[in-house]
Amino acid sequence: MVDKKLSGAGLRGQSAGETALCTVGKSGSGLTYAGYDVSDLADNATFEEVAYLLFNGELPNQAQLDEYKASLFKQRDLPQALKDVLKLIPKDAHPMDVMRTGCSFLGNIEPEADFSQQHQAANRLLAAFPAIMCYWYRFTHDGVEIDCTTDEDSLGGHFLALLHGKTPSEQHRKVMDVSLILYAEHEFNASTFTARVCASTLSDMFSCITGAIGSLRGPLHGGANEAAMDMIQKFSSPADAKEQMAGMLERKEKIMGFGHAIYRESDPRNVIIKAWSEKLAHENGDTSLYDISVACEEFMWDSKKLFCNADFFHASAYHFMGIPTKLFTPIFVCSRLTGWAAHVMEQRSNNRIIRPSADYVGPEPRKVSPISQR
Ligand SMILES: CC(=O)SCCNC(=O)CCNC(=O)[C@H](O)C(C)(C)COP(=O)(O)OP(=O)(O)OC[C@H]1O[C@@H](n2cnc3c(N)ncnc32)[C@H](O)[C@@H]1OP(=O)(O)O
Ligand SMILES: O=C([O-])CC(=O)C(=O)O
Numbered sequence: 390m391v392d393k394k395l396s397g398a399g400l401r402g403q404s405a406g407e408t409a410l411c412t413v414g415k416s417g418s419g420l421t422y423a424g425y426d427v428s429d430l431a432d433n434a435t436f437e438e439v440a441y442l443l444f445n446g447e448l449p450n451q452a453q454l455d456e457y458k459a460s461l462f463k464q465r466d467l468p469q470a471l472k473d474v475l476k477l478i479p480k481d482a483h484p485m486d487v488m489r490t491g492c493s494f495l496g497n498i499e500p501e502a503d504f505s506q507q508h509q510a511a512n513r514l515l516a517a518f519p520a521i522m523c524y525w526y527r528f529t530h531d532g533v534e535i536d537c538t539t540d541e542d543s544l545g546g547h548f549l550a551l552l553h554g555k556t557p558s559e560q561h562r563k564v565m566d567v568s569l570i571l572y573a574e575h576e577f578n579a580s581t582f583t584a585r586v587c588a589s590t591l592s593d594m595f596s597c598i599t600g601a602i603g604s605l606r607g608p609l610h611g612g613a614n615e616a617a618m619d620m621i622q623k624f625s626s627p628a629d630a631k632e633q634m635a636g637m638l639e640r641k642e643k644i645m646g647f648g649h650a651i652y653r654e655s656d657p658r659n660v661i662i663k664a665w666s667e668k669l670a671h672e673n674g675d676t677s678l679y680d681i682s683v684a685c686e687e688f689m690w691d692s693k694k695l696f697c698n699a700d701f702f703h704a705s706a707y708h709f710m711g712i713p714t715k716l717f718t719p720i721f722v723c724s725r726l727t728g729w730a731a732h733v734m735e736q737r738s739n740n741r742i743i744r745p746s747a748d749y750v751g752p753e754p755r756k757v758s759p760i761s762q763r
Contacts, residue, residue, distance in 0.1 A: 401650065405577055405743070406585070410443060410731050413576040419657030422574050423447075431661050436545060436569035436724070437461065440515060443574055443731040444508060458542070464516035465547060466537045470498055472524060480529035484522060484719045485606040489599055491521035496595025504737055510594040511730035518723040519544060522716060523551035530713075545569050548723065553711060560672065561710050564665045568706065571658040571699060572721050574728030578650075580604035580611065584729040588736040589743040601729045602722055608645055611700070611725070614717040617646030618704035626677075627684030634688050646701030647689050658699035666702045669709035678705050 412421045420427040423442055430439055434448065441449045441457050449457060467475075474494050478487050492514060501510040520537035527535045535554070541547040545565030549557035557565075575581065584601040605611035624630035637644060649656055663686075670679035682705050689695045707717050 399650070400745075405582065406736075407739075408576060408732070408735060409446070410728070410735060411574045411576040414651045414653070419652070419655075420575070427571060427657060428661060431567045431570050434570065435543060436566050436573070437543065439570050439573050440727040443727045444511060444734070461512060461516040461544065464513050465520055465539075467517060467520050467524060468495075468498060471495060471521070472534070472537075475521065475525040476528055476534075478525055478529070483606070484526065484715050485602060485612070485722070487525045488518070488521060488719050488722050489602045489606075491518075491525070492595060492602060493599045495521075496593065496599070501593045501595060507594055507730070507734055507737070511726070511734075514595075514598060514726055514730070515544070515723075518719075518726060519548035519551055522719045522723070523548065526552070526713070526716065527554075544723070548720070549710070552716070560668070564669065564706060564710060567665060568662065568703060568720070569724040571662060572703075572724035574725070574731065576651075578610065579607075580725065581729055581732050585732050585736045586743045588733040589740055591737075591740070594730065594733055597733045598726060598729055601725070605721060605725065606718065609643075611718045611721040613645040613698070614700040614703045614707070614721065615714050617701050618708060618714045618717060620645060621678060621681050621685065621704060624681045624685075627680050630681045630684045631688045634685060635692070638692065644685075644689060644695070646685075646697060646704065647693075647695040649696075649698045652696075652698070655696045656698040659697045659702060662699065662706055663697070663702040666706040666709065669706055673709050678708065 410423060413419075422430060422439060423446060425434075425442070425448075430442075434442075437458050438448055438454060441454065471491065471494055475487065475491060478490065495514065495517065499510075499513060501507060524535055524537055527533050533554075535551060537551065539547050539550040541550045541557075541562075543562060543566055545568070546557055546562040549561055549565055577585075580601040583604040584597040587597040587600045608616045621630070624633060634644060666682065667676075667679055670676040682702060686697050686701070689697075704714075704717065707720070708714070712720070
């Protein structure tokens with residue numbers, strides 16, 4: 390992988406600290422979590438193993454994994470007070486705002502009293518996030534107060550079962566699991582950096598994660614999977630996609646799901662989720678949306694040398710599994726929480742408050758004139 394020339398605004402190219410959690414775009418291996426290539430993890434591990442890796446630095450053995458999953462399993466349900474709060478949030482609210490409120494409210498009723506509880510706080514959020522999303526969604530959209538517990542072994546399967554009210558297929562469980570692995574961690578991206586800045590003030594875990602959710606929400610970051618879906622649904626065919634995208638580029642519009650702040654030639658997560666999107670399209674017996682997505686990818690590369698990032702083929706993959714578009718970015722939260730929390734723990738382990746300087750470009754010093762003279 391060729392290193393991207395990094396300079397200019399947005400702190401690009403400047404190191405803002407050290408991490409042992411992840412490499413992004415390092416030559417030879419695009420994306421690694423604690424030394425493991427993301428494609429190796431996607432093929433040979435589960436999301437719970439990856440969460441354990443990020444929180445503890447090593448993959449679990451079978452006994453450790455069993456114990457970890459059993460503990461998460463017990464923490465999946467929501468307290469009644471949180472359910473009551475979720476029921477107050479309107480149907481037309483954005484589910485990312487629901488996640489932000491759910492996280493923040495849980496921090497009120499189950500606070501992290503001190504840093505010795507950091508694993509507990511992170512694991513509680515990990516176990517509870519699927520229910521926070523689905524309890525609100527099903528109540529406001531289907532009028533049902535769902536049981537927030539399921540028998541599903543994995544968090545990915547649990548989410549699908551809560552959302553659809555039925556047992557997911559083995560294939561869908563697998564895709565969710567892979568997706569959660571792909572989204573889990575990505576070094577000093579905007580939302581993780583938000584979490585680390587918050588952690589550097591010695592704030593609590595729930596505040597760090599709440600802030601990170603706010604940063605992930607924007608379309609230049611996690612919100613791009615949702616924005617990509619909205620875009621591809623407007624295209625009627627591969628040819629129409631190419632024509633409309635040419636117009637968008639001419640009007641200097643950003644095409645969501647393309648480009649990256651660090652990667653230069655490709656995002657290593659794309660090839661993995663793209664392959665699953667194709668499988669799901671065939672399983673559904675309708676490949677038109679997948680074909681449109683491939684046309685978008687070809688067009689963007691041919692015309693601008695821009696490639697799909699992790700978000701682009703996630704859009705069609707989630708859609709093929711019957712997931713409503715507005716829940717795409719909240720799923721990202723359910724996964725990235727692991728990276729955020731691991732970074733909070735890492736920041737705390739060797740902390741200095743993050744406080745960069747600014748170049749002043751405002752007016753010269755001046756006096757306040759009386760209000761009657763302004
Ligand atoms: C999981 C994730 O968060 S992945 C990122 C998800 N975000 C998106 O998909 C949103 C669309 N993409 C973008 O807006 C950008 O590519 C970002 C925000 C991801 C990265 O931003 P930057 O690092 O500033 O981009 P970069 O320096 O590579 O931009 C180079 C040029 O390509 C253009 N460009 C980059 N991405 C796009 C895009 N998706 N559509 C159109 N033009 C683009 C930029 O406008 C810039 O043009 P300019 O030099 O004329 O100003
Ligand atoms: O690293 C970034 O800037 C954005 C990204 O891909 C991620 O957070 O997964």
